[in-house]
Amino acid sequence: MTRRAKNILFIMCDQLRWDYLSCYGHPRLVTPNIDGLAAKGVRFTRAYVQSPVCGASRMSFYTGRYVSSHGASWNGVPLKVGEMTLGDYLRPLGVRTALVGKTHMRADRDGLERLGIDPNSIIGVRVAECGFDPYERDDGLHGLGPEGRYDPLVPRYNRWLNDKGYAGDNPWHDWANAADGDGNRLASGWAMRHARKPARVKEEDSETPYMTGRAMEFMAETGDAPWCLHLSYIKPHWPYIAPAPYNSVFGPADVLPAVRSEAERADPHPIYREFMGLRVSGAFARDEVREAVIPVYMGLIKQIDDQLGRLFRFMEEQGLFDNTLIVFTSDHGDYLGDHWLGEKDLFHEPSVKVPLIVYDPSRRADAARGTACDALVETIDLIPTFLEAVGADPAEQSHRLEGRSLVPLLDGAAPPSWRRFAISEYDYALLPVAAKLGIEPRDARLFMVADQRWKYIHAPPFRPMLYDLATDPSELRDLGADPACEGERARLAAGLNLWGLRQSQRTTLSEQQMRDRRGKSQRCGILIGVWDESDVPDELWSRYLGEDDGRAQ
Amino acid sequence: MTRRAKNILFIMCDQLRWDYLSCYGHPRLVTPNIDGLAAKGVRFTRAYVQSPVCGASRMSFYTGRYVSSHGASWNGVPLKVGEMTLGDYLRPLGVRTALVGKTHMRADRDGLERLGIDPNSIIGVRVAECGFDPYERDDGLHGLGPEGRYDPLVPRYNRWLNDKGYAGDNPWHDWANAADGDGNRLASGWAMRHARKPARVKEEDSETPYMTGRAMEFMAETGDAPWCLHLSYIKPHWPYIAPAPYNSVFGPADVLPAVRSEAERADPHPIYREFMGLRVSGAFARDEVREAVIPVYMGLIKQIDDQLGRLFRFMEEQGLFDNTLIVFTSDHGDYLGDHWLGEKDLFHEPSVKVPLIVYDPSRRADAARGTACDALVETIDLIPTFLEAVGADPAEQSHRLEGRSLVPLLDGAAPPSWRRFAISEYDYALLPVAAKLGIEPRDARLFMVADQRWKYIHAPPFRPMLYDLATDPSELRDLGADPACEGERARLAAGLNLWGLRQSQRTTLSEQQMRDRRGKSQRCGILIGVWDESDVPDELWSRYLGEDDGRAQ
Numbered sequence A, B: 001m002t003r004r005a006k007n008i009l010f011i012m013c014d015q016l017r018w019d020y021l022s023c024y025g026h027p028r029l030v031t032p033n034i035d036g037l038a039a040k041g042v043r044f045t046r047a048y049v050q051s052p053v054c055g056a057s058r059m060s061f062y063t064g065r066y067v068s069s070h071g072a073s074w075n076g077v078p079l080k081v082g083e084m085t086l087g088d089y090l091r092p093l094g095v096r097t098a099l100v101g102k103t104h105m106r107a108d109r110d111g112l113e114r115l116g117i118d119p120n121s122i123i124g125v126r127v128a129e130c131g132f133d134p135y136e137r138d139d140g141l142h143g144l145g146p147e148g149r150y151d152p153l154v155p156r157y158n159r160w161l162n163d164k165g166y167a168g169d170n171p172w173h174d175w176a177n178a179a180d181g182d183g184n185r186l187a188s189g190w191a192m193r194h195a196r197k198p199a200r201v202k203e204e205d206s207e208t209p210y211m212t213g214r215a216m217e218f219m220a221e222t223g224d225a226p227w228c229l230h231l232s233y234i235k236p237h238w239p240y241i242a243p244a245p246y247n248s249v250f251g252p253a254d255v256l257p258a259v260r261s262e263a264e265r266a267d268p269h270p271i272y273r274e275f276m277g278l279r280v281s282g283a284f285a286r287d288e289v290r291e292a293v294i295p296v297y298m299g300l301i302k303q304i305d306d307q308l309g310r311l312f313r314f315m316e317e318q319g320l321f322d323n324t325l326i327v328f329t330s331d332h333g334d335y336l337g338d339h340w341l342g343e344k345d346l347f348h349e350p351s352v353k354v355p356l357i358v359y360d361p362s363r364r365a366d367a368a369r370g371t372a373c374d375a376l377v378e379t380i381d382l383i384p385t386f387l388e389a390v391g392a393d394p395a396e397q398s399h400r401l402e403g404r405s406l407v408p409l410l411d412g413a414a415p416p417s418w419r420r421f422a423i424s425e426y427d428y429a430l431l432p433v434a435a436k437l438g439i440e441p442r443d444a445r446l447f448m449v450a451d452q453r454w455k456y457i458h459a460p461p462f463r464p465m466l467y468d469l470a471t472d473p474s475e476l477r478d479l480g481a482d483p484a485c486e487g488e489r490a491r492l493a494a495g496l497n498l499w500g501l502r503q504s505q506r507t508t509l510s511e512q513q514m515r516d517r518r519g520k521s522q523r524c525g526i527l528i529g530v531w532d533e534s535d536v537p538d539e540l541w542s543r544y545l546g547e548d549d550g551r552a553q
Helices: A032-040 A054-063 A086-093 A109-114 A122-128 A156-163 A171-176 A207-222 A262-266 A270-276 A279-284 A287-317 A363-368 A379-389 A432-437 A483-500 A511-517 B032-040 B054-063 B086-093 B109-114 B122-128 B156-163 B171-176 B207-222 B262-266 B270-276 B279-284 B287-317 B363-368 B379-389 B432-437 B483-500 B511-517
Strands: A007-013 A042-048 A096-101 A133-137 A178-180 A186-188 A227-232 A324-330 A353-359 A371-373 A422-427 A445-450 A454-458 A465-468 B007-013 B042-048 B096-101 B133-137 B178-180 B186-188 B227-232 B324-330 B353-359 B371-373 B422-427 B445-450 B454-458 B465-468
Touching (some): A007 A287, A007 A379, A032 A287, A032 A324, A032 A353, A042 A445, A054 A379, A054 A422, A109 A122, A122 A133, A133 A207, A156 A171, A156 A207, A171 A178, A207 A287, A270 A432, A279 A287, A324 A379, A445 A483, A454 A483, A465 A483, A483 B483, B007 B287, B007 B379, B032 B287, B032 B324, B032 B353, B042 B422, B042 B445, B054 B379, B054 B422, B086 B096, B096 B207, B109 B122, B122 B133, B133 B207, B156 B171, B156 B207, B171 B178, B207 B227, B270 B432, B279 B287, B324 B379, B353 B379, B445 B483, B454 B483
Parallel strands (some): A007 A227, A007 A324, A042 A371, A096 A133, A096 A227, B007 B324, B042 B371, B096 B133, B096 B227
Antiparallel strands (some): A042 A353, A324 A353, A422 A445, A454 A465, B042 B353, B178 B186, B324 B353, B422 B445, B445 B454, B454 B465
């Protein structure tokens, strides 16, 4: 295969809704730098994450496999030792694969210990860091509570803030994630009532510019060797708090109406009902909360866009735009009160669909620049795309990688066939929802099957949900129990069942190795069902069975 | 849980049909020692292997997981590094877990290298040996052909034969697997026409007595420490050749008629047709072959029974019968010409069903001694059984182990619920059958779903097969296309689909760990959907958010 790019810049935002960018149609939030990337690349309009929650979604991005294939199905579920990640695929091709920002990876410490892998060895660090060389690992949530720190890693960012004069044990918390409160108090970003207050940190010292700077340092340091940098912003993920001026760029007048209807609350699906009952959903059902939070959410996105402008200018100066494949995406969305929900977790478009823009520097991609593509795309398609971009054949890894290269779509070509269904999964075992519904951890699972028109959600032991995106693009009518839709439900369930039986764990031999090994045992002297020498070719017989060379012994 | 046994003796034969033992009803083949074990234990009459082929079946025995969960789906497909095996479960409980004989394990060399695990370290050896300490590893097939040795490991047995005066580079081949031919030639056991000739090795030096002796040496050497020994006989697997007198204990008059009908050949399922067309099936369709081979197959079983008599006497002398759980089983069966087939691979009872006898020394098992149990049993049930026998709680491993402990059945108790379906799988990607049918390696898969009455075989892209064991216990009528059976097919397919979506890869956290972690992020300071302090308990708020202790900085 031909190399199309030397480097890969894989930009991810956290909790960025697909439709909160002007190139995706937001009427108030103008994002010229991201739009500019879309004008140079292809903008995918039907890109689904493999799970609408940080950790599981990311493990699918980084392994190229469905959640039920890699097993790290929620935040904090360790990715088992042995699962191959982006770095394992790119490093043998000579591509330095590094991280700046968040992965939400939890290392499989038990597995490392069982296999005797020193967590401080190079291999151990990579296994524990999801295959990346951790140029800067920072998951961006440095909370502390009665059971200790949420993230045991003290981020370099904290030390950097201290060096800049921001005092305290946890300057992330006290400066980046807090505003000035009344009197001598902090107004913590954990309380959304403070959202519109400016964070205490200076804008240029806040997380998004810091991570952008670190990415530029990485590029400058790495020099001529090919690299893949995962620039993984922590924002616009909560805590919803922004430094000035981004706390006040937008106001309540910029907040779009919530997409929801009273009918949704009338007789909801049991799972949906439980999620509507969560604290965060109750909060976002209130206008007061939406009007405080959404302008700041928009401000954090605006800040990312500005920082990408800075980064892209730097890359242009360095000549990197000519040889770097650039991806811009998110790990999932944010309901922001749509459908009476907060956070993500379920499968409405604001949660499960993400922006995905891919800029390919090669001449062959010229035809499709600035176009939108409505093919059903899954985030597991990125690793195959990266492999093809740097000149490797992703088909050689198809026994592990479950996605498809987007390269044909980047060229504007219609591939001979494309997936008919996109799949997403959700494991709610770690949420109190499971206990309230009386569901065992192993059974607390949801599956989405979406095609070009329909979205089906398998939710045993409860009935399925179903939405018709053609007649109900806002997904306000659940047709999961509508007798008229029985045929569609059966068709989509059949797609899910086919997927459920896929070959996902035979990862130690490639398809080609399987083909090449056919008949090998006979060529190694294993003769099955042979009566006499007439049953096998002479070259398998005479030299190896001792019939001809006598019993010298 | 209470400890029921100190040691575990896990005896496996290779390719032993379920019905070739007198305790399972064979009218000519009298196996008093195995029958004696059945009289002291429970004999399972519906025990199915997870795949009717050596390697895949064994990897399920040794991992306690379905084939599509562990991925080592055929002979020679490496078991990926990280899959836990019997030894990983038993060793932390203080049980030395060792192997004498065959595993058919292929090490994941690429995975070992990628993770930097030295294959010669203790951990590396165990990973490469399926978790066992290899007291004696010998897969029993030491063929040599134009592409080299089938098994790179030169067995200790070969050196031992050399020391005993059996000459040559490969005495396994020249003495244990050959008879005297015409003139100065060997009559190789690879040619079934030689089956009834006595092997050149003396009986006491043949493989089965050798392995039995090694097991006794292991027990004697190990002394008082608890152990689990996998005594894994290579026989009665082909090459079908036995030392005197076992080559002639049985004759053509002892051969039962083949179970087959002309109707089976009239319009068979496409997969079945291809397997009927294999050389081995053609051979076993001939009476000449069956009359030569089956008496020797029976003789090899008789030899195993005699050797088990020797072993059991030794164990009684050592007092081991009072504190050792003993399992006797096989990795799959052998068609021997039934259904116009040779070998195994498909899902008729002679292939997929195995003998399974479990003797539990504890007093609580007294009530069920000598009984038969017709519960649907899968071979992945053994590891949970072993764990419970030595006093551990298998439920703690239920995030990895997919089977169920047989202990309630050993006590003669009816468990509150039991599985309604048994599943078996088969990957034919490595067989030329796949190429002939035009099936890609990833798609070359069959699934069996059996309940107490029916057996359904899912075989996409072809129609399913279906057998009614109640009205057709010999499985001569394939009802896979019978319109009258549509309801049964749909019901069994639904069982398969449910199984296909099971949670099988979330192996890094137990069910209890999942329950315990609910709400933990909030207790570590991650506050989601909080507007103000009224939304969370004070102990999560005041001490951690800095609101009360002022901005000292």
